[in-house]
Amino acid sequence: MSQNVKQVPKRFLRPGEHYVTNDPIVLSTLLGSCVAVCLYDPVERVLGMNHFLLPMRNPAGGALALASDAGRYGLWAMELLINGLLNHGARRQNLRAKAFGGGNVLNIPHSAQAPRLQIGAANAQFVRHFLHEDQIPLVAEDLGGDRGRQIFFDGADFSVYLRRIPARQDQQIVVAERAYLHHTLKVQRRPAPAEFF
Template identity: 50%
Template structure:
């Protein structure tokens, strides 16, 4: 668990925000994990029998390039996915029971490389390769989104954002405001 996420451990009634390069795992039934995504992807994973779940948030598909630092590796999907799966297993989850919802991978800026689509494909391919159940979520599109995930129940909620808000959130890591009416809940 990262230093940012560790300071929230044990807080039951407050949303726990996951920013780029981080992951958080909990068995607290009152916890709700939140993040804001543009082209980034978040994997929301849980073991319904063990009652533990978590979320990650990654910026780039694949793994770090030769010569990049350990800090740089936190931005990549392969590192984020492995950290989340291993943290769940360390908390009593079993790999064969893991359920995953994937969110994000939007294309916020036209005319540039579609990093969102590459992130989405990486995440889907990772789940297929690792034989992890992909049970839902929302990938791609042209909007950013605010995600709420209740890791013990597996409930997820998404609110679409205007692209400026999502872009600002991904670049400035501002706090997440409370969700507004008009959200979509995914079970």
């Protein structure tokens, strides 16, 4: 006897992406130094997730406040996610957050020009501060450490399943994040386009 099992739609997010929906979908991603925020309105049944690598753009070097076009950076990624939920019918006072990632897996050595970049720790600090300032309750988190994570955000009940990446697979995340970081910093060094009013 065959059973007709309904497949739940799934969406995988890469660094710099975000996704918002009213559907009971499963959103997933792989995280090393990156952070993903799972944001939802349990009353209006709207949910979304982002995935960012750097807290914000670094205008002059120095501090690790490194932010971008679209969702590469935490500041924009959070604004895109919140606005996306509000545009889908969520109410700001109902929003709840769960945050994951921020592992210090990118051990970038320091130089005379820049201190050691602890991107994971900076991301974790940024997201806690942002949610506190925006008065969005952080109801669950798994931030920091030195291991990668895979998360699955279930839109049916807003639960998050977390799987720690075995050490032997961490290198895959590190390679992908280093390439993404290199590309992001290269783009960041380009002169900003002129603005017209």
